[in-house]
Amino acid sequence: xxxxxxxxGWLDQIPVRGSRTVTVSGGEQVAVFRTADNRVFALANRCPxxxxxxxxxxxxxxxxxxxxHNWRIALATGEAQGEDKGCAPTIPVKVDAGRVLLxxxxxxxxxA
Amino acid sequence: xxxxxxxxxxxxTPDAPSGPEPDLPHLVVIGNGxxxxxxxxxxxxxxxxRYRVTIFGAEPRVNYNRIMLSPVLAGxxxxxxxxxxxxxxxxxxxxxxxxGDPVAAIDRAAKIVTxxxxxxxxxxxxxxxxxxxxxxxxxxxxxxxxxxSFRDMDDVDHMLAAADRGGSAVVIGGGLLxxxxxxxxxxxxxxxxxxxLMPILMERQLDEAAAWLLKSALEARGQTVLTGADTAEIxxxxxxEAVRLxxxxxxxxxxxxxxxxxxxxxxxxxxxGLAVGRGIQVDDHMVTSDPDVLAVGECVEHDGQxxxxxxxxxxxxxALADGLVERPSGYRASVTSTKLKVAGLDVFxxxxxxxxxxxxxxxxxxxxxxxxxxxxxxxxxxVGAVLxxxxxxxxxxxxxxxxxEDISATRDLLIFGQAFASxxxxxxxxxxxxxxxxxxxxxxxxGVSKGQVVSCIAKGAHSLDAVRSxxxxxxxxxxxxxxxxxxxxxxxxxxVEAGPKTMCNCTSFxxxxxxxxxxxxxMRSIPEVMHRLHWSTPDGCSSCRPALNxxxxxxxxxxxxxxxxxxxxxxxxxxxxxxxxxxSVVPRMWGGITTPRELRAIADVVEKYDAPxxxxxxxxxxxxxxxxxxxLPAVWADLNAAGMVSGHAYGKALRTVKTCVGSEWCRFGTQxxxxxxxxxxxxxxxxxxxxxFKMAVSGCPRNCAEATIKDFGVVCVDSGYELxxxxxxxxxxxxxxxxxxxxxxEEAIHFGAAFVQLYREEARYLExxxxxIERVGLQHIKDRVVEDAAGRDALAARFWYSQQFSQDDPWAxxxxxxxxxxxxxxxxxxPLALEVAQ
Numbered sequence: 001x002x003x004x005x006x007x008x009g010w011l012d013q014i015p016v017r018g019s020r021t022v023t024v025s026g027g028e029q030v031a032v033f034r035t036a037d038n039r040v041f042a043l044a045n046r047c048p049x050x051x052x053x054x055x056x057x058x059x060x061x062x063x064x065x066x067x068x069h070n071w072r073i074a075l076a077t078g079e080a081q082g083e084d085k086g087c088a089p090t091i092p093v094k095v096d097a098g099r100v101l102l103x104x105x106x107x108x109x110x111x112a
Numbered sequence: 113x114x115x116x117x118x119x120x121x122x123x124x125t126p127d128a129p130s131g132p133e134p135d136l137p138h139l140v141v142i143g144n145g146x147x148x149x150x151x152x153x154x155x156x157x158x159x160x161x162r163y164r165v166t167i168f169g170a171e172p173r174v175n176y177n178r179i180m181l182s183p184v185l186a187g188x189x190x191x192x193x194x195x196x197x198x199x200x201x202x203x204x205x206x207x208x209x210x211x212g213d214p215v216a217a218i219d220r221a222a223k224i225v226t227x228x229x230x231x232x233x234x235x236x237x238x239x240x241x242x243x244x245x246x247x248x249x250x251x252x253x254x255x256x257x258x259x260x261s262f263r264d265m266d267d268v269d270h271m272l273a274a275a276d277r278g279g280s281a282v283v284i285g286g287g288l289l290x291x292x293x294x295x296x297x298x299x300x301x302x303x304x305x306x307x308x309l310m311p312i313l314m315e316r317q318l319d320e321a322a323a324w325l326l327k328s329a330l331e332a333r334g335q336t337v338l339t340g341a342d343t344a345e346i347x348x349x350x351x352x353e354a355v356r357l358x359x360x361x362x363x364x365x366x367x368x369x370x371x372x373x374x375x376x377x378x379x380x381x382x383x384x385g386l387a388v389g390r391g392i393q394v395d396d397h398m399v400t401s402d403p404d405v406l407a408v409g410e411c412v413e414h415d416g417q418x419x420x421x422x423x424x425x426x427x428x429x430x431a432l433a434d435g436l437v438e439r440p441s442g443y444r445a446s447v448t449s450t451k452l453k454v455a456g457l458d459v460f461x462x463x464x465x466x467x468x469x470x471x472x473x474x475x476x477x478x479x480x481x482x483x484x485x486x487x488x489x490x491x492x493x494x495v496g497a498v499l500x501x502x503x504x505x506x507x508x509x510x511x512x513x514x515x516x517e518d519i520s521a522t523r524d525l526l527i528f529g530q531a532f533a534s535x536x537x538x539x540x541x542x543x544x545x546x547x548x549x550x551x552x553x554x555x556x557x558x559g560v561s562k563g564q565v566v567s568c569i570a571k572g573a574h575s576l577d578a579v580r581s582x583x584x585x586x587x588x589x590x591x592x593x594x595x596x597x598x599x600x601x602x603x604x605x606x607x608v609e610a611g612p613k614t615m616c617n618c619t620s621f622x623x624x625x626x627x628x629x630x631x632x633x634x635m636r637s638i639p640e641v642m643h644r645l646h647w648s649t650p651d652g653c654s655s656c657r658p659a660l661n662x663x664x665x666x667x668x669x670x671x672x673x674x675x676x677x678x679x680x681x682x683x684x685x686x687x688x689x690x691x692x693x694x695x696s697v698v699p700r701m702w703g704g705i706t707t708p709r710e711l712r713a714i715a716d717v718v719e720k721y722d723a724p725x726x727x728x729x730x731x732x733x734x735x736x737x738x739x740x741x742x743x744l745p746a747v748w749a750d751l752n753a754a755g756m757v758s759g760h761a762y763g764k765a766l767r768t769v770k771t772c773v774g775s776e777w778c779r780f781g782t783q784x785x786x787x788x789x790x791x792x793x794x795x796x797x798x799x800x801x802x803x804x805f806k807m808a809v810s811g812c813p814r815n816c817a818e819a820t821i822k823d824f825g826v827v828c829v830d831s832g833y834e835l836x837x838x839x840x841x842x843x844x845x846x847x848x849x850x851x852x853x854x855x856x857x858e859e860a861i862h863f864g865a866a867f868v869q870l871y872r873e874e875a876r877y878l879e880x881x882x883x884x885i886e887r888v889g890l891q892h893i894k895d896r897v898v899e900d901a902a903g904r905d906a907l908a909a910r911f912w913y914s915q916q917f918s919q920d921d922p923w924a925x926x927x928x929x930x931x932x933x934x935x936x937x938x939x940x941x942x943p944l945a946l947e948v949a950q
Contacts, residue, residue: 006939006941008938008939009938009939013933013938014938015676015677015933016677017651017677018676018677020933020937020938021937021938022938022939022940022941023937023939023940023941024940024941025940025941025942027941029937032938036650036651037650050691051692051693052689052691052693053689053693056681056684056689056693056741057654057681058653058654058658058677058678058680059677060649060651060652060653060654060657061649061650061651061653063653065654067680067681067682067689068689068691070654072654107941108941
């Protein structure tokens, strides 16, 4: 029996104010973010604007700035901030005993 | 910035001529505070040459904004931020400032004042602006060490020192001053108890409901607030240890701040035999019982009233200055309103809100937002208002109240504020400001009305900064900045000029301010800069972080630890991100010259990694497109193996040095342009800059390398090398300016290094050389790089010093395993396999 969460590694593998990616065969990349206050968020690694890899953006507060056109995306909701409109899908994520866990169904959904 | 000007010999004879115009009548001002200096400012604005002015001040510093001591205590501002009149103001206006030496006696018969140090000065007109003294309740222990008041900068320094030691503080007095002190000490980490004699806080400004909201909010922030608390004694052996209340309770204290109230400072005037009641008695023109002695500010009593707020003081100074230039206008008793930020909470009150016979209340409460509004009406006119939590409509209510406007038509909507009551439910802040009368107060700190702001704008102040320096509106705490900006927009439409911009919304400082402070304060990390300069966000944003990272790198070469998370993706991955998320890779080709081995390596990489495109760039390089981030280290390893390093095509750094073939091949070539290009590129590569930086060397004035649209371009001529700067071939094409001409390659490189370092040190992040030079002027560049030989050598020396730390190939570092995680996925999943497992 496999649980509802996918173990992707140690929290320390994600740089503070940075991000790492998780790939899913046939599916969409997931960007997993770690903020300055050690919160962890996960979004589809695609900016709602032009598909830029959010994982490569600058993380500040609980937002990330897309590396392509500097859209600011809220990590908690995936919503574009300010004047911009659009939303990157969020993936439930939690940290348990230092391990980062992604919601199985949300992560694998796109590939199913 | 403590400041002391007291140079003359105290024993000098009275009235020794000291100013440039000794024959002018001498105005001596006692008090270097807000009232005294404002009166002098008003006088100068009317007739600068009428009096010779000497100001005596008790504190050893220039005039500062006493209202802003709280933000200094809270760490939101520094002393320099709250200076109103700096040393230059006194000098520019020929005012002699005697600071740190208060006047001790007035001899009205001889018209001489004498200072504590014995200095005597004769006056023709004397202005007393001694302000007020803190009231110290006469309880046992009031003189113990550790018991202070909250009145001047020295008190703030005492509190800061106490807060550094930590422990408990007791603030006696729950009025504005006491709550500000408590807030500041609490922010500084002390455990704070506020003792207030009355049953509600700020009873003169707030009604019971608003005071309760305020008390709850302060308690939620960790302060203890005791109302109805009557202090019996301050306990301690030489130094304060506790406060005992009349009901027997004892509260431990390492610091006691007395903030129970102020009293007009009248001792000097009383000793001089002037008429004194509660304050120094003055007429409508601020003249005391002696026609040659005037008084202004918190020390005066006018028509039986004394004032402890700042707004009436400005009206008094106007009346006083009008009288001094013989255009008397007269002061009328002020109706006061109070708009305050108490411990970060917005509070407003005006007029009579005690209620009573014939008064009606309209009240709005919004508990979840913490908002309370109460407007008191009498015969369809507003007579008082109390606002808590949302004070945006304070000036509107106050304006209606002062004009005695009949509000029966808008009564139903009145409490919802101006936008609703006068705008048919449309919340248009611009219309709200437009509807304010000319007399409406915009800036409470400096007492500036809407009419004054508008006339200041009409006289040519077309930016926020110009308004701030013109009429002082929004120049102190900045809470009315939005109002002033709206007035600018209403008055000028599109003609409003933007002031110096802040770096981003995280800070109120501009780029130049931040750079200056990084060096001046020796700040060594991004968190330190954000902390010391009071960033409004926890860790900045994608605009300020890369800028700070660069400024620190430039200021402390070899020492500062580069913050990868503050770099744009291209500089973090040492390649250029493309629209599909893949990267392009440009190896360096020194001066645009390549070899079969390099070309073979590039061809092999293109095939091996299936790069969809390889392109010759405008800077004479080859750009390999479509590389995935996972493959970058392997690509670099292959290129490194052929002797190639990063071309920095991705960086705010030296990009390329473009060359023509020059005298080695070309029949027109005058010098070895390729050779010089290679030397420049070998010397300058790897240097981080405010923005990308391009160079070129052309072998003759035909300029085939297009050196005159580069940041630094060399055009070779028979007699030497023309050095050109500030060119740009981008959106705004700009041809270079000729910096100078030099005779040798060594000089060309030396001048180039000095120019680049000047650009690195002075341009703002993301500012190319072209806009930089247009901003500072070519002459400035020439002065620093061409005219000043020693300065040029120093600049070049700093450049070469920093280059020692920047010429490690970042590609080779990644190939050897650095930052491996940036190129690898954290995990990979195969959904099919999982399903099988299930």
